[in-house]
Amino acid sequence: MHNPLAFAPESSYTHSVIVLSCRASKPGVTPWALALCIGVFAGCGRNDIQVYRVAKAQEAGLPSALPQGHPDISAGTGSPTLKYKVPSGWQEVAPGEMRAASFRVAGRNGKQADVSVIPLPGMAGSDLDNVNRWRGQVGVKSVSSEELTKLAQPVEVDHQSAQLYEQAGESPGSGDKTRILAAIARRDGTTWFLKMTGDDALVAEQKPAFIEFLQSVTLPSATAQMGLPASHPPIDVGSQLPPSHPPIGGAGMEAQNAPAASSGQDKPNWQVPSGWQETPGGQFLVAKFLIRGAGDAQAAINVSMSAGDGGGLLANLNRWRGQLGLAPVAGADLSKQVQPLDVPGSQATLADIAGTDARTGQKARLLAAVVPQGQQTWFYKLMGDEQVVEQQKEAFTKFVQTVKYP
């Protein structure tokens, strides 16, 4: 529970004095005294920076302050499938933000080292960028890509090869001798950073234990990839309130009786064409469907919703063009790239683009429908093998045209 004692402003509110002076002024006091207040009002800085001390929120003892239905954010739940063997002398600590696992290693004379396991989606920057960032943290100069290859030490993470980079120097902030051991492993579209940072001598001494730890790690499968911090609640792509957020503003009955703001992830009413297989789409998609064609050919349909115009047609078109390896188009050429789509009650737009899928290197085609609905915009994207997309074009447009929105 919060300790109410804890609040002690260190710099007084500049306006509190004025508040008191206004409170003290009684109506009988000459208006000039009040008029003086005007001059002082200028000092009522609502924009002033405030400094205060608060007791540490002891969240464990607090009944959940999270909205109803909010996922548990307690530490340690973010990496259900990360497995490892803790080397002797390492103390496992709560992973905290971003980390899938965290350890503390204590050395002599109070020296410490910190071990972290951090998954990031995608490439998470090149090895060169990351190594140079770490080198900056220990105050040694950056290396070129040729020099980088010499620095990389092959190691095994989860029985697969990975690179270990070791850098030592002095921390620019504290001046302490610091060493960073960092391994980068890439699996299923996620980059894993396994890093030991701390006192130079201690980290050097712990290197064999760290390598042993790397070998013992079992990385989670692709489905357990993490993006935002572990167990982060789904992010609403719109500017509406988060799900279960209490209504704000109006204190009237109307506001009280209104249901909580929509999460924006409610599915509209639609008829899924045959051959479309619904799959989990991740937290930013309303729905995702897979269509398999002959052989390995396949295509996917992503349905998403965004508040407002979702960034506008041009920005989205150019984003899609980027996915197909095509150069962006200027606003003047926009009308040539898209065609109107007949959707009841809306001025929808259809884009049809062909190119090369930047991820697979395969030829691909993309059909995207943008359907504004009141304060929201719905995006339907069919992308994949050219032939599959051509076969599905009619079903896709019919699907978009017949969706009934909530």
Next chain:
Amino acid sequence: MAPVAQQVASQGRTLTPPIPPSAPAPATGALRHASPLARGLDSALNTLVRFFTSLRLTVVCLALALVLVFFGTMAQDPLGLYLAQEKFFRSFFVSAAPMWAAIKKAFEMLHIYMHPSTAADVLYGSKLPVFPGGYLIGGVLLINLIASHFKRFAFKASKAGVWMVHAGLILLLLGQLGTDLLSRESALHLREGEARNYSETEREAELAVIDTTDPQADKVVAIPQGKLMSSKSISHAELPFTLRIKNFFPNSSVNNRTADATDAPPASQGVGARATVKDLPRVTEMDKRDVPSAVVEVVTPQASLGTWLVSEYIDQPQSFTWNSRTWQLVLRPRRHYEPYSLQLLKFQHDIYPGTDIPKNFSSRVVLDRPDTGEKREVLIYMNSPLRYAGETYYQASYDEDNHGTILQVVHNPSWLTPYFSCVLVGAGLLVQFATHLVGFTRKRRTA
């Protein structure tokens, strides 16, 4: 009948007695032989005094206020309450864009429909001032009232009523200014069993830079949204580094960065390195709000520590360590701490039997103030708020599962001024009327 008619006429004059044409301005005689410059200044001053004491100015200001209130009300439909208030009443001038939005809405009453303006049209539209705003009209009216009062009325017992009426009006205007500048509305959301010693302003964010090194207490440096929007760089005695505001998005969406994203991530450190942030148009609806985000660079005297994306979407603080101290960055609704806490014991949602019609909403809370030892239970229900230490806690809303309450917290140091001024004006009118009544009856007796 004649005396009554005379009395009415004279009453009218008491409020605005004509200046006797023979009464010279006190300094004019002395300036008769002064330099042309002094004479020019004197006449300019006289013109200024005449302008600010004129009754015509009062009438013009009242008429303009009428028009302002009309268009300000019209503008609330397309722009929403908060933006309309800011553009029409909390400003010295109304610029062309919001006025055009209001005019278009007004035309709808004549069945002439035009494409309605949006908040973005107003925020990024023409800034050309076209009409006086609330501050200007109110300010001029206040000066007009004070100036004409002191020019026309000497302090005499027979004019006590007029003095009281004018003082009441001045208090009313100043009180409203006080409310405008000093009042604050925030919300306190409590689940059953939970205690909090702060409320939050949902529509205003703050960047909390928290030094978490001390195991007992956190030191918070809270930078309000206004400062984030207006400053490029923020330094403070309590911060051993400078914060550079690289970007501020008043309304935004934050998403995971896809694996194939080609554009650079918004920040180099923390969540921002694997997220994308998108600027969104500001919302105007009452039941929605902006979700701000910012990209902040932490610059120490030695070097930059990198950039962080902070957003109300990212509710977990992002940490970094510098000079053996650990800091957290979090953008959150602005907090207002109190030296006491409220703990929700029970939220009650009563309905009329056999219906879903709400009968009463109430929150039983424990007020705990350790520095005075005060600890007591309070029942807050509709129309029965808790008034404590300058704050008023109203029962405003509740969680859908009926196990949480939302109290609206109003801090308004000048909340009593309208009451005082109404009493003062009423009493002034009574005194003035009684003074005349006494004089009139005396005259009748002598007649």
